[in-house]
Amino acid sequence: MRSSILKLTALLSLVILSTSSLNAQRIEDLPRIAMDTLDLGSTNAKVVIYTNNTWDFYFPSLDSLVARNVYTTNWVTDQVFAYKGTSANDLPASMELTLFKKVSEYKCPVVGRVTSKYGIRRGRNHNGIDIPLKLREPIYAAFPGVVRYSRYNGGGYGNLVIVRHDNGLETWYGHLSKTNVEVGDYVVAGAVVGFAGSTGRSSGVHLHFEIRYQDLTFDPERIFDFATGDIRYQNFVLEKSFFNIRSNASELLEDNDEEIALLATEDGQEITSEDILANIEKIQEAEAKKLEPVYYTIKSGDTLSRIASRNGTTVSELCRLNGISRNAIIRAGRQLRIR
Ligand SMILES: [Zn+2]
Structure with a gap:
């Protein structure tokens, strides 16, 4: 009896030893101790170097955090649009945006069913998504950032909060019964920016949520899965073609004919990887033609x-x-x- 317990203990410690020696290879398990800082010169921010070969920005104070360019240039607080005169043509074909570094840096504004998607609705552009809610349900900031706009908007949004984020994205929260933040407030992800309502051009209590880059909209469902509250990417590639009102997340998320087309050639021959690449190219060209207005x-x-x-x-x-x-x-x- 005793010997079998001993054997079991020996076996267990062997397992523990072998897993811990494997884990020791992973960089995230090494001690993360700040070693040194680097000045960035033009800003108040510093770069902190850690012992596990990682680094991060360090902002010594809230003042320096909100003094960054993204929160000072094109900073308009009495109008919804802040980048008048810029168009999608001025932007690169694609940009990689970091959405968060830690899981505490994002929060789906509300979780629920998207009843009206991004796209054209009854002949008008619907620049965001709608999620029906109960009156006065809290609405959360999607990412950390600074409140650029928080007031009643006569253009249809009703009580509207706009938060700008570090990566230049803005999140818009419309039809609120009441706003809960003021212009200039620094908010963390998950801060309550306001409460669900039906103010402005709205029939029924819901959140109208938009994500914009330099005033240009794209489908928020590209970033959040509103049914689960999950975020889809840590680093998001924002393509210029996404700014087209007819371009939406369902292109990626739903099964479509194009995927089936990849699996068969016209003459029923065996498919090669070259065929697949050629097919992908053909489909992408067709998509680009469809999206690019002429x-x-x-x-x-x-x-x-x-x-x-x-x-x-x-x-x-x-x-x-x-x-x-x-x-x-x-x-x-x-x-x-x-x-
Ligand atoms: Zn809407």
Whole structure:
């Protein structure tokens, strides 16, 4: 009896020893002790170097935290738009944004069912998502940042809070029954920015939530899974094409025909990795064409049907894209979206 207990103990300690020696190889298990700091010169921030070969920014005070460029340039507190005059064309094709470094640095603003998605709704742009809530449910800041706007907005948002974040993203929280923060407040992720309501152009209590970069919107479902409250990425690649109102997260998240297309060639031959790459390229080109709007400058004597046939489209498609009727009068010199 005793010997079997001894054997078991010996076996257990062997297991513990072997797992701990494996774990010792992992950098996150090494002691993380601050070793040194580096000055960054232009800002008050310092870089802290740790013993486990990692580093982090260090901001000596809240003042220096909010004094960073992102919180001083294009800092407008009485209007919703802060980057007038900039357009998607000025931005790079894609940008990598760090969404959080620690799990305490994000929080899904509310968890619930998205009843209205990002996209075109009844002919108007719906620049965010809607989640129905109970009156006065708390709404949380998605990331740490500084409150840029917190007031009643007559344009339809009702009581609106806008928080700008370190990476330049802004999160917008609309139709609040009451705001809970003031312009200039530094908020942590999960801070209550306001309470659910139905102020502004709203029918029923819900949160209207947007994420913007330099005033430009993209689908918030690209970042959060609102059904679970999970975040999808730590480092998010924001592509310029995402700013198109017709570009939404479901392209990535739902099964679609394109995925099936990858598995079979037209002639039923065995598929090679080169075929797959060629297919992916073809699909991406088609997607890019679909998303990139193309405009045509109307010339005198043009008619909708002539423009349609010359550009390989139809009159009804032109009407849909431009929100005009078949009988609309078109004027030379004006731009018409043809794709
Ligand atoms: Zn909405």
